[in-house]
Amino acid sequence: MLIANRGEIAVRVARACRELGLSPVAVYSECDRAALHVRYADEAYPIGPSAPRESYLRIDRLIEAAKKSGADAVHPGYGFLAENEAFAQAVGDAGLTFIGPSPAAIRTMGSKTAARAAAIRAGAPVVPGTEEALTDTDIAEVATSIGYPLLVKAVAGGGGKGMRTVADASDLANAVRAARSEAGAAFGDASVYLERRLTRPRHIEVQLLADAHGTVIPFVERECSIQRRHQKVVEETPSLVVSPSLRAAMTSAAAAIAKAVGYTNAGTIEFLVDEDGRFYFLEMNTRLQVEHPITELVTGLDLVRWQIRIARGERLDIDPARALVPNGHAIECRIYAEDPDNGFLPSPGRILQLRAPAGPGIRDDSGTAAGLDVPIFYDPMISKLAAWAEDRPLAIARMRRALGEYLIAGIKTTLPFFTWLLAQPEFLDGRFHTTYLDEVLQARNGVPFADAGADVEEIAAIGAALQAMLSPSTSSAAANGSAANGSAPGAQTWRARARVEGLRGA
Amino acid sequence: MQYEVEIGGKVRQVVVTRTGGAFAVSVDGRTRQVDAVRVDANTLSLLVDSLLPAEHGPAGQRDARANRVYEVSSAPGLGAGELQVHVGSAPVAVTLNGRRRWGQKQDGRGAGSGPQRVIAPMPGKIVRVLVNAGDRVSPRQSVVVVEAMKMENELRASREGTIAEIHVRQGMSVDAGTLLLVIQ
Numbered sequence: 001m002l003i004a005n006r007g008e009i010a011v012r013v014a015r016a017c018r019e020l021g022l023s024p025v026a027v028y029s030e031c032d033r034a035a036l037h038v039r040y041a042d043e044a045y046p047i048g049p050s051a052p053r054e055s056y057l058r059i060d061r062l063i064e065a066a067k068k069s070g071a072d073a074v075h076p077g078y079g080f081l082a083e084n085e086a087f088a089q090a091v092g093d094a095g096l097t098f099i100g101p102s103p104a105a106i107r108t109m110g111s112k113t114a115a116r117a118a119a120i121r122a123g124a125p126v127v128p129g130t131e132e133a134l135t136d137t138d139i140a141e142v143a144t145s146i147g148y149p150l151l152v153k154a155v156a157g158g159g160g161k162g163m164r165t166v167a168d169a170s171d172l173a174n175a176v177r178a179a180r181s182e183a184g185a186a187f188g189d190a191s192v193y194l195e196r197r198l199t200r201p202r203h204i205e206v207q208l209l210a211d212a213h214g215t216v217i218p219f220v221e222r223e224c225s226i227q228r229r230h231q232k233v234v235e236e237t238p239s240l241v242v243s244p245s246l247r248a249a250m251t252s253a254a255a256a257i258a259k260a261v262g263y264t265n266a267g268t269i270e271f272l273v274d275e276d277g278r279f280y281f282l283e284m285n286t287r288l289q290v291e292h293p294i295t296e297l298v299t300g301l302d303l304v305r306w307q308i309r310i311a312r313g314e315r316l317d318i319d320p321a322r323a324l325v326p327n328g329h330a331i332e333c334r335i336y337a338e339d340p341d342n343g344f345l346p347s348p349g350r351i352l353q354l355r356a357p358a359g360p361g362i363r364d365d366s367g368t369a370a371g372l373d374v375p376i377f378y379d380p381m382i383s384k385l386a387a388w389a390e391d392r393p394l395a396i397a398r399m400r401r402a403l404g405e406y407l408i409a410g411i412k413t414t415l416p417f418f419t420w421l422l423a424q425p426e427f428l429d430g431r432f433h434t435t436y437l438d439e440v441l442q443a444r445n446g447v448p449f450a451d452a453g454a455d456v457e458e459i460a461a462i463g464a465a466l467q468a469m470l471s472p473s474t475s476s477a478a479a480n481g482s483a484a485n486g487s488a489p490g491a492q493t494w495r496a497r498a499r500v501e502g503l504r505g506a
Numbered sequence: 507m508q509y510e511v512e513i514g515g516k517v518r519q520v521v522v523t524r525t526g527g528a529f530a531v532s533v534d535g536r537t538r539q540v541d542a543v544r545v546d547a548n549t550l551s552l553l554v555d556s557l558l559p560a561e562h563g564p565a566g567q568r569d570a571r572a573n574r575v576y577e578v579s580s581a582p583g584l585g586a587g588e589l590q591v592h593v594g595s596a597p598v599a600v601t602l603n604g605r606r607r608w609g610q611k612q613d614g615r616g617a618g619s620g621p622q623r624v625i626a627p628m629p630g631k632i633v634r635v636l637v638n639a640g641d642r643v644s645p646r647q648s649v650v651v652v653e654a655m656k657m658e659n660e661l662r663a664s665r666e667g668t669i670a671e672i673h674v675r676q677g678m679s680v681d682a683g684t685l686l687l688v689i690q
Contacts, residue, residue, distance in 0.1 A: 470550070
C-alpha cells in the first residue's frame, strides 16, 4: 500500500496495513526524510522538495513511487489529494486500487452545488439556498427569496475561503465581489452560490461506510461545533443535543444521500443543526476525516481497516446498531504546534521533549516525536489526543488528566488552551455552537493561557536553579545562547549521570 | 550558589545550598528543603518541602513533612540565558541570569532582568515596525508585524521595558531565529 500522505494519518494508515499483513510504503518530501511516517514504513520514496505543490500534491511523482514499490493500492489519507478526482482517476488508470470512493463520486460531492442538488434529490433537508452558481444579475433576487442573513460561498470552496457573510441587501454586491475574488485566487474558480446563514448552529456530522454491494452503514454522529475560524479544534461523540430520534433522522438522511450518488468507501456528511433541532445538509467529505478516532472509540470499529476491506471488494458485515448506538463518550483535542498566546501563530522548530499521555481510555494519534522538527510547510499538528470514558463528564475528566500528563518542550503548543477550554462552564454544560469559541477567545482579550500562577513559578525558579547547578555545561550553554538547537544530549546525560552517582554516594 | 531567575517580569533571588544529600533552596529569602534527582538529561524530579520555612524540632530533629512531587524539565530557549521550563506539563518562560558563586558574578551580566530578545519565529517579511528606539513598551504591547504563511502576525513584548535595539525595517525578509528587536 502506498500511503500518499504524511504525518499522523500516514502513521495511522500504516498501522492498519500492518494489522492486515499489508506492507506500508511511505513517500517523503525533502524535510520529511526523518519523519515518523517514513521510519515506520517498510519502504520509502522521495517525492520532491518540501512545498506541498512540489511533493505531496505531485500526482505524477506519487504514481511513479507506487509503481517503483510495486504497490497494489494507494491510500490518500486526508487533505492533499484525498478529494482530488484527477488523482483518484490517475491511480485507477495506473492499474492500482484507490482506497476511497470513485472519481465520479468525488467529483459530484466535491462541487458544493452538485452535492446540494444530490441531497435534495435524496430527500434530505438542505440549508435554504441556491443549487446553481449564480450570475450577478440573478443574485439580488435570489438573495431576497432565501432571506437574510446569508452567506456567499464558493462553489469549488472549502476551509472557509471564498465565503462572506451578508447581513442585509445593501452589503450583497460587495460581498459577492470579495467572495468571487478570493475564490478565484484560492480555487481557480470564481463561481459562487448563496445559502441562508443559520444563527448559532451546531456542526454535527455523520460518518458513513459504503461497500460496493449497495450496503451503507451510517454511524453515530460527531459533534464538531468547537471551531476556531472555521477550523475544528475539539470533536466529541455522541452530541449532547442529538436525541435517538434526531439521530435516526440524520443518519437515515445521510445514508440516503450516499446511496443516491452511489457512494462507496468512507465518507462523512456534514449537517448544521439549528437551535430548534432542525438539521440541514451542509456538505459531504469524500474521504476519511481527521476526527475518525472518536467514532472508532465509541463503536469499537476500525474505519481505516474497513476502508481497505471495502476497496478489496468485501461486504460490510457490521451490525447497524453497533455503528449507531455509542458505547460511552469520546472527545478529541487536536494538539497543534501553535502559540495560543500569540494569535495561535504556528510555532515551528525542534521538539526537544515529547511525552504523550497514556493509561485507561487514552488514545494519542501522533505523527511526530521528540527530536523532530515541526516543519513550516504543513499543518503544524503534533497529535490528536482522544479520551474515552463511560459518560461525558468522565471523558472530560480523563481528557483533563491526559492534558496534564502531556509534556511537549521546545515549541509552543495549544495544550494550555485546551486545559482552559475544558474547564469552561459552557463546554462542561454543552452549551456551544459554531461561533462560541471565536467569541470567548475574543472576550479573553489576549489574557495568556500559559500563565502558571505564583506557586508554579516558584517551583520553576527552584528547578531552573537546581538544573543550572547540577549541570553547569547546560546552563552556561544556555547563558551564552549557544544551545538554541542541538546541545549534545549524549554528553550531558553522561555527565549528569556521573553527578547523580556522586550525589548518591554522599 | 546564587542565581537571579526572572519569570513573568519578576526577578527572584535564588540561593541553593547543599545539605547532605539534598538541597536548601531559598527563593527571595523563603527557604525550602528540596530532594532532587535527575531523571533524564533535561528533567529533575523534585520533592519539595511544604510552604513553611524549614524547622528543626527539639534536639536538632527535623520534622517529618509531606513532600510535594514536582517534575521540572528545562531546555534552552532562543535568547541568551533563556530557558523553557516545564513544571509537569505547564510551560514557564524563565531567564537565568548571572551565576554567582557567593557574590562573584561569572558571566559579567548586569543585575536585574536580562534583555528581551524578540525573534522571528519563522521565515517571513517585516510588514511594520511599530516602535522606535528609546520607546517605553508595556507588557504584551505589539512591537513588530511579520507576514508569514499568508498571515500577518503581531509580535509582542513579554514584559515592560525600553526599545534598545531595532535590527530590521519594513520590507526586510527574515529567517526563523533572526533577532528583530532587543528590549531592555
